[in-house]
Amino acid sequence: MTSDKNPEKKNGRCWKACLIRRHLKLCSHLVGEEKQSTQGRRMGSNDELMSEALLELMKQHLNTDAGKAIVEKIGFVYQINIAPKKIGFDEVIYTIDFKKGEVKKGAYEGGKADAIFSFKDEDFVKIALGKMNPQIAFMRGAMKIKGSLSAATKFTPDIFPKPSKM
Structure with missing residues (x-):
């Protein structure tokens, strides 16, 4: 009931x-x-992206023991370009550094990121929550990848905090 x-x-x-x-x-x-x-919300500014809150949670998650284990396991730097509506337009850039265990807004400053991903906001949230497989998203064109494919294959929903830990 x-x-x-x-x-x-x-x-x-x-x-x-x-x-x-x-x-x-x-x-x-x-x-x-x-x-x-x-x-x-999507008609508004980039400050209102749904993925922004997920990346903020990711920042907190990387400071926990489970997050530190993920940092040791991955060891790559990902640049995430998130667009509100269409990939390539009005993108907000985030860097997830699995070498140092940091998440920050802006491009990677320590050289070149191992893999660069481009998403629509809605697709990034689906991938982070495990509702969409990253490989399927890539094949459908919902995710674009530049850089090392070996680094890109480690980009899975497992690297994101689980909702029960939020």
């Missing part, structure tokens, strides 16, 4: 997606409102 006081079960919503949307202050449990708010 679903109660109105339990929004995680309302309309068959996945609790992980609801948790992320709540954290991003975009949680809307009615499909129509969600579509309207998402479209309105």
Whole structure:
């Protein structure tokens, strides 16, 4: 039995997606409102990207023991270019440095990143949450890769913090 006081079960919503949307202050449990708010948000500035909150959580996650284990396992530097609507336009650049365990806004300053990924904001969030396979995203053109393919193959949803740890 679903109660109105339990929004995680309302309309068959996945609790992980609801948790992320709540954290991003975009949680809307009615499909129509969600579509309207998402479209309105995308028309705004780049400061309102959904992926920005995920990368902020990633920054915190890399300071934990689980995050340090991922840093040792990966050992590459990724540059992430995130576009609000279309890849290549109005991109916001982030660097995830798995050599030092840092996430920062801006291009990599220590030379050249091992792999450079370009995404739409919505596709990056899907990949980070494990809702879209990065290899499938690449084949569909939802993700563009430049640089080392061996570094790119280690870019999986496993490197991102799990919703239960948020």
